[in-house]
Amino acid sequence: AQSVTQLDSHVSVSEGTPVLLRCNYSSSYSPSLFWYVQHPNKGLQLLLKYTSAATLVKGINGFEAEFKKSETSFHLTKPSAHMSDAAEYFCVVSTSEGYQKVTFGTGTKLQVIP
Amino acid sequence: KAGVTQTPRYLIKTRGQQVTLSCSPISGHRSVSWYQQTPGQGLQFLFEYFSETQRNKGNFPGRFSGRQFSNSRSEMNVSTLELGDSALYLCASSPGTSGIETQYFGPGTRLLVL
Numbered sequence: 001a002q003s004v005t006q007l008d009s010h011v012s013v014s015e016g017t018p019v020l021l022r023c024n025y026s027s028s029y030s031p032s033l034f035w036y037v038q039h040p041n042k043g044l045q046l047l048l049k050y051t052s053a054a055t056l057v058k059g060i061n062g063f064e065a066e067f068k069k070s071e072t073s074f075h076l077t078k079p080s081a082h083m084s085d086a087a088e089y090f091c092v093v094s095t096s097e098g099y100q101k102v103t104f105g106t107g108t109k110l111q112v113i114p
Numbered sequence: 115k116a117g118v119t120q121t122p123r124y125l126i127k128t129r130g131q132q133v134t135l136s137c138s139p140i141s142g143h144r145s146v147s148w149y150q151q152t153p154g155q156g157l158q159f160l161f162e163y164f165s166e167t168q169r170n171k172g173n174f175p176g177r178f179s180g181r182q183f184s185n186s187r188s189e190m191n192v193s194t195l196e197l198g199d200s201a202l203y204l205c206a207s208s209p210g211t212s213g214i215e216t217q218y219f220g221p222g223t224r225l226l227v228l
Binding site for chain 2 (some may be wrong): 032034041042043044045046049051079090092094104105106107
């Protein structure tokens with residue numbers, strides 16, 4: 001069984017300040033982990049992925065995430081928020097148990113205040 | 115290349131009706147996956163088609179069905195609509211290899227069931 005918990009449904013930051021979006025997961029198998037972003041009326045866009053290589057993963061638009069196995073966490077961070085970062089973010093876990101099983105987190109809405 | 119296109123973008127139906135949604139993948143992509151996104155349940159995987167065959171299936175009732183044509187275009191059908199079927203339905207295409215990170219998402223079809 002696998003699950004994903006995004007600890008905050010809403011996060012609000014001021015422009016230029018750091019962003020932290022939290023994600024915890026559980027999985028019986030070695031998981032692949034992803035962060036996706038969804039802007040209003042747009043589809044999902046892949047930000048970054050972890051697939052058992054380096055634990056610190058760099059993605060697009062200045063985002064990065066660190067895989068911490070001991071804490072079963074995969075938090076998304078960005079040093080300085082930009083207005084264009086306002087969107088909903090999804091943490092995703094994927095395992096291959098004969099077939100690929102994908103589980104999405106419930107999402108975190110990021111608000112960036114000017 | 116054109117991205118994934120979904121038609122229609124918005125749809126209003128009444129309970130008991132049926133609905134068909136269409137997805138045109140990126141040229142050359144052979145796999146199409148469908149997802150349902152609701153505020154309560156988040157993003158959930160419906161099914162995946164590859165070369166006109168269902169390759170993977172989520173945990174949805176039989177009212178939800180799909181198919182894929184020889185040109186890789188896919189349709190999703192929901193019969194006997196219920197209020198809870200109101201959602202954003204996302205389609206994603208990929209070249210054919212497994213892995214959610216290879217998927218490109220369309221903008222979605224927003225279905226409202228009254």
